[in-house]
Amino acid sequence: MKYLVKWVFLFLGVSILSFLVVRLLPVSPVEMLLQKYNLPLTEENKAFLTLRYGLDKSIVEQYYLWLVGILKGDFGISFFSRLPVREEFFRRLPYSFMIGFFSLLLANIFSFILGYFAAIEKTGILDRITRFFSILTLSFPSFLIALFIIYFLGVKVKIISFFSGNSFGGSVFSIFILCFYQMGNLTRIVCNRFLSLQKESYVKFYVIRGFSLEYVLFRHCYKPVLYSLLSASVSKCSSVIGGSSVLEFVFSIPGISYFLISSIVARDYNVIQAYIFFVFVWMFLIHLLFDIILFFFKERKEE
Template identity: 35%
Template sequence: MLVISFIAFVVITAMPSDPVDIAVRAWNLSATEETVAALRQQWGLDQPFLFRYLDWLSRFVQGDWGQSFQSGLPVLNQFLERLPVSFMLGFCGLGLAVIFAIPLGFFAALKPGGAIDRFSRFLSVFVQTIPAFWSGLMLLWILGAKLHWIRPFAQDLNAILMVILLIALHSTAVLARVYRKALSDFTTEPYFKTALSKGLSMRQVFWRHGNKAALFSLFAAVHSEAGWVIGGTATMEILFNFPGISQLLVQSIEARDQMILQAYVMVVALWMVTISIVVKVTQHLLDPRIT
């Protein structure tokens, strides 16, 4: 987190823009020398780079995330208003993907080459080929404009469920194939044949003996999918006009709002670290040999 914070601060600070000029235009202030000097002193922009970074870092860990150059509002307050929306979409989408992937991958491995196996393969190729925003646009057009089943940009329960399903769709296909591959590899193990010789059915052997190993591989893949979920959540927030942090990010990039951008990088880094810890703990529970 410390390394990420420093690299992000270097890159964001090096952007070709002056936060004071942005604030003057956004707040309709008079661009006098006194005003510019006062703002630069207030935000510490007149200090050396390393001092600015250490000052920002010390304030950040204490909960002072700075002031938006665009709106003048505290950055932390803006994030606290929008984070619940983004985390709800991201966590629910990723959790739903895991729930869907297990039965889909299980039955695909149970009958290789069968209808479910072919469907999971097609779904995996489809979501890897079709961008998430295109799928969202098509659903908005079909369900909203043509069938009138939903109200576009209404931000009601139907829209929330559709966004979560769209986010889960991509990860479900990928995780199901990972789970299916792990179960298929399990059939080459000696204890698989031993379990069959005891009179257990293929389904019982898979579930009782192969499930733990498959779940281990599944949760290992969850970590990489968590990164995609961030991008998928951002796409859906913008497409469906949800007031999450990704929508705020797009507005802040356009305005070169450095404080918002820096906080966003740290929140995303914290998301990835948290997912990594959860995955490691889950893997340890499945296999105590993992430390």
């Protein structure tokens, strides 16, 4: 019960904050619409569009109508595409979800493997490589790697056409770039967790009995390491939907993040608010799933 109450209050707080912040943007969507269609910024034109999109109502009334619509599954109409926001989201979501999900999945797999071998031979070559990855991902922006790939493979070698309407090549490279940047942090988490477990008495006992350290870590220490890895991955699950925004823009992938960037530029209130709400619901489902897994894990451990 307390769990649901907490998330209900979080939902109300996020909805109010996102609604108010969006409306503090310096230029209104009405002015952006008039500029888009090269119409004069007269008071009559502004009043007409303001009335048409319901922006003439008070902030409280606008928030109430938007919140009721959200709870009914109606995200409103995009000011610029004039299509339902929900339709736009579900049409673009597969691109962003595929990039985010597969990049995080591969990052978890590779991070566990690299972190395991880096922990076995501390200060070895793999340990140094993982440290280098961690520093590189914090200091080198991902869009520079994307631009280099476009220039080398698309301009110099000309084996891939990135802007021909086929987003498959850009999506594949986006997956591996995001995977690389997520691995930088996750690999060190796995490595440090394995190193801390080496100091446990039961690990030392197995090693003294003649078992190799590699076997002991892999056979008896993988569960707490996986738990730490999954815990760190929960915070990265928001990137499954929105983490590829820069890469979608660079590779011109028609995903939901690319749509968000265009909507921010256009001051499309309904799209921006719906996106924030969508990410909130996604993170709620991820936390709920993780808590259920953790609950059953504890139950089995007690048995």
